[in-house]
Amino acid sequence: MPTLPFPLPTVEQAVFLGIAAFIIAAALLTVLLRNLFHASLCLTAAFFGVAGVYILLQAEFLAVTQVLVYIGAIATLIVFAIMLSRGITSQAGRLNAQWSAVAVGAVFLFIFLTSILRGITWPTTTEAVPTDAIARLGADFVGSYLVPFEVVSVLLLVALIGSIMIARERA
Structure with a gap:
């Protein structure tokens, strides 16, 4: 064989x-x-x-x-x-007239980013994941990252309300 x-x-x-x-x-x-x-x-x-x-x-x-x-x-x-x-x-509608130029640009961007990523030495570790990693992540969400977490949730709520206001018919 x-x-x-x-x-x-x-x-x-x-x-x-x-x-x-x-x-x-x-x-x-x-x-x-x-x-x-x-x-x-x-x-x-x-x-x-x-x-x-x-x-x-x-x-x-x-x-x-x-x-x-x-x-x-x-x-x-x-x-x-x-x-x-x-x-x-x-x-x-139909494809934009510049679709071929965008496709060529996307291919060149892909090649460029791939060459950059191949040149990076990525750090690795052999340490085990801590057993309380999820608990620490949850504590961080309600502790030091509480304000950014709430800001994102309010931003999503505002986006939803805004999309409904834009989409509804004018009375």
């Missing part, structure tokens, strides 16, 4: 590659679909894929937070904003 020039991926690596392909496909569909409602559903699917990556990284708290905050709040807000806006769920 001939040997392969590359090692076969482990099960975890294969699952990661599948999730990564799903995220890329959902993100591309988010940008390329003409129907805004369908694009928002693809964005929600990409958020689910990111939660899957968090689960593979054994960061279950981040995965649940991703589902609750980004899918449960942000994506729902986007879908309601689209549904409250009249006529926006219909087909959008």
Whole structure:
């Protein structure tokens, strides 16, 4: 039996590659679909894929937070904003005339950022995660990060109220 020039991926690596392909496909569909409602559903699917990556990284708290905050709040807000806006769920116009220049620029930006990221030596550690990491994170949320946490929640509430005010019919 001939040997392969590359090692076969482990099960975890294969699952990661599948999730990564799903995220890329959902993100591309988010940008390329003409129907805004369908694009928002693809964005929600990409958020689910990111939660899957968090689960593979054994960061279950981040995965649940991703589902609750980004899918449960942000994506729902986007879908309601689209549904409250009249006529926006219909087909959008044709591609912009500069789409090819933007595509070339995006490819060059990707190459540039990839070259920068490959040159960085990423610090790694072999220390175990503290057993009280979640408790410390919760204490920080209601302690030293309470004000920024509440500011973000008020900002999201103001955005929701603003989108409803803009979308409602003028009396």
